[in-house]
Amino acid sequence: MILVWSSSVRTLATLVAFPGDRRSATEVWRASGVGYADCRGGNHWGGDRDGVNGLKPVAEIQFADYIYPGFDQVVSELARLRYRTAGEFSAPVTVRTPCGGGIRGGQTHSQSPEAIFTHVSGIKVVMPSNPYDAKGLLISAIEDDDPVVFFEPKRIYNGPFDGDPHKPAVPWSSHPRGEVPVGYYTVPISRAEVVREGKDLTVLTYGTMVHVVEAAVRLSGFDAEIVDIRTMAPLDVDTLCTSVCKTGRCVVVHEATGFWWVWRRDRGDDSGSVLLEFGSPYSTCDGMGYAVSPRF
Numbered sequence: 001m002i003l004v005w006s007s008s009v010r011t012l013a014t015l016v017a018f019p020g021d022r023r024s025a026t027e028v029w030r031a032s033g034v035g036y037a038d039c040r041g042g043n044h045w046g047g048d049r050d051g052v053n054g055l056k057p058v059a060e061i062q063f064a065d066y067i068y069p070g071f072d073q074v075v076s077e078l079a080r081l082r083y084r085t086a087g088e089f090s091a092p093v094t095v096r097t098p099c100g101g102g103i104r105g106g107q108t109h110s111q112s113p114e115a116i117f118t119h120v121s122g123i124k125v126v127m128p129s130n131p132y133d134a135k136g137l138l139i140s141a142i143e144d145d146d147p148v149v150f151f152e153p154k155r156i157y158n159g160p161f162d163g164d165p166h167k168p169a170v171p172w173s174s175h176p177r178g179e180v181p182v183g184y185y186t187v188p189i190s191r192a193e194v195v196r197e198g199k200d201l202t203v204l205t206y207g208t209m210v211h212v213v214e215a216a217v218r219l220s221g222f223d224a225e226i227v228d229i230r231t232m233a234p235l236d237v238d239t240l241c242t243s244v245c246k247t248g249r250c251v252v253v254h255e256a257t258g259f260w261w262v263w264r265r266d267r268g269d270d271s272g273s274v275l276l277e278f279g280s281p282y283s284t285c286d287g288m289g290y291a292v293s294p295r296f
Contacts, residue, residue, distance in 0.1 A: 064099035079122030102155030112256035130177035136187030162215035198225035201249035
């Protein structure tokens, strides 16, 4: 059975993805929603809760900016349950949350906190860049035996975004990855995808920035290889390193701020033996140190 806690109509996407399962949807507070999805029970609202009882809880935080009241349950309970029970119990909980800027949402509707969760052992962190991957990764997340924080870049809910806020919106119906099969399929977690092959440099990116990078590459004239990370934890180091070794140059592009970004977590993987393959130092293009994405 799939249980969905949500404060948004986006819950319908989860329910439609699993039409044959018993399911329930309700609106709850953000902290208690994650807490009820928590699986240990005991001292949580007086009883055994859902994850260890064979259920697949899906908690939705309406904006990633509001995930912090539930942060303790995710980090202190969900992430540690498998380890602290020596594998006897797991926490098959999916936490969905829209993230990123680009919708003129201000400082409480525009944040990208994905790096915070990648620093916590026991949590898988996912962010799709298109509808096809979104459905396949969401099904994989729900079926996973470990907790998954599933970030959804809200700027591309309605279509790909090339970085120019003044252009008319482009619908997903015009994009090859906008077609989503009705039937069951999965996209594996922990697998990056090379969305454009090239030889001049490697661009590592995810979420909305995949489409921004594609537009920039078209304008630049560089033959860049673009890798859509898709899963930030666990990171598909093999795919990333294969591409970097091939091109000898690396640019990392993401929307989150650059003070302590997700890539520093795995810098040792990218700057060990792979560093010897670099034709020049790798660089980053990230959101500046503001609370929100500037301008839009």
